[in-house]
Amino acid sequence: MRHQSVLRSVRSMAVLSTALVAAVLLGGCAKSTSNMAAPSxxxxxxxxxxxxxxxxxxxxxxxxxxxxxxxxxxxxxxxxxxxxxxxxxxxxxxxxxxxxxxxxxxxxxxxxxxxxxxxxxxxxxxxxxxxxxxxxxxxxxxxxxxxxxxxxxxx
Ligand code: HEM
Missing domain, CATH: 1.10.490.10 (Globins)
Incomplete structure (x- = not known):
């Protein structure tokens, strides 16, 4: 029982951190796109x-x-x-x-x-x-x- 709940929280932490990494990456992409000025x-x-x-x-x-x-x-x-x-x-x-x-x-x-x-x-x-x-x-x-x-x- 205890073993299962530890496993669950480890899994949800993994999901959370994946989401966090994706958000940071996407944020970074969005930022670099908006910084790319079109040539005059x-x-x-x-x-x-x-x-x-x-x-x-x-x-x-x-x-x-x-x-x-x-x-x-x-x-x-x-x-x-x-x-x-x-x-x-x-x-x-x-x-x-x-x-x-x-x-x-x-x-x-x-x-x-x-x-x-x-x-x-x-x-x-x-x-x-x-x-x-x-x-x-x-x-x-x-x-x-x-x-x-x-x-x-x-x-
Ligand atoms: C967007 C269109 C045009 C632009 C941007 C333009 C621009 C100019 C500029 C900057 C000057 C020199 C002004 C000065 O320093 O005294 C000039 C002069 C002149 N333009 Fe235009 N022009 C245009 C259209 C036309 C058209 C359609 C004609 C005739 C078909 C024309 C005929 C002349 C002539 C004859 C002069 C006098 C040049 C001289 O006596 O030394 N231009 N134009």
């Missing part, structure tokens, strides 16, 4: 170097696009490239600081049309694909640029 868009784009490569390739694509290349015929391309790299760097969480005019001021008086906006965004999206930016990062970056349309088009 900036790092997914390859930082300063990756963004510079994308912007450079984009401006080449724009220069070959008869729908909009005329708009950039008199543009200062070196200045535009630096401005875009800083703007995208800042938007994606990098240390860059865009110091140029806001998008309304920068495009005021250009009378940019919907069709030109669409062509610009299509060239940008194609460039991201050509430069092997992941689909998730492509979408994230497009989603950051899309709201600028109302400041850029039709003024």
């Amino acid at each position: 868009l900036y790092s997914q784009l390859g930082g300063q170097q990756g963004i510079t490569t994308v912007v450079h390739a984009f401006l080449i694509n724009v220069s070959k696009d008869p729908r909009i290349n005329g708009r950039f015929a008199h543009a200062n391309i070196a200045k535009l490239q630096t401005a875009l790299v800083n703007q995208i760097g800042q938007l994606s969480g990098g240390p860059q600081v865009y110091t140029g005019p806001d998008m309304y001021q920068a495009h005021k008086g250009m009378h940019i049309t919907d069709a030109q906006w669409n062509a610009f965004m299509e060239d940008f999206s194609d460039t991201l694909k050509e430069e092997h930016v992941t689909p998730v990062a492509q979408q994230e970056l497009i989603d950051l640029l899309a709201p600028m349309k109302s400041d850029i088009v039709g003024h």
Whole structure:
């Protein structure tokens, strides 16, 4: 009788300690998962170097696009490239600081049309694909640029 109850309490202790170990392990897992920060868009784009490569390739694509290349015929391309790299760097969480005019001021008086906006965004999206930016990062970056349309088009 006595022997059986000792056995029972030893068993229940074993069950308890197994549960305790499982709880600690699960707790540890949950904690480490929540501590795992997703890589920033900036790092997914390859930082300063990756963004510079994308912007450079984009401006080449724009220069070959008869729908909009005329708009950039008199543009200062070196200045535009630096401005875009800083703007995208800042938007994606990098240390860059865009110091140029806001998008309304920068495009005021250009009378940019919907069709030109669409062509610009299509060239940008194609460039991201050509430069092997992941689909998730492509979408994230497009989603950051899309709201600028109302400041850029039709003024
Ligand atoms: C999300 C879309 C766009 C972004 C983020 C953007 C960004 C910029 C930036 C940062 C500048 C330089 C401003 C400065 O430093 O003075 C600029 C200038 C300019 N943008 Fe845009 N832009 C966009 C769309 C467009 C579109 C759709 C067009 C025409 C099709 C366009 C045509 C120009 C031109 C012609 C300049 C002046 C370049 C110069 O004179 O040197 N942009 N843009």
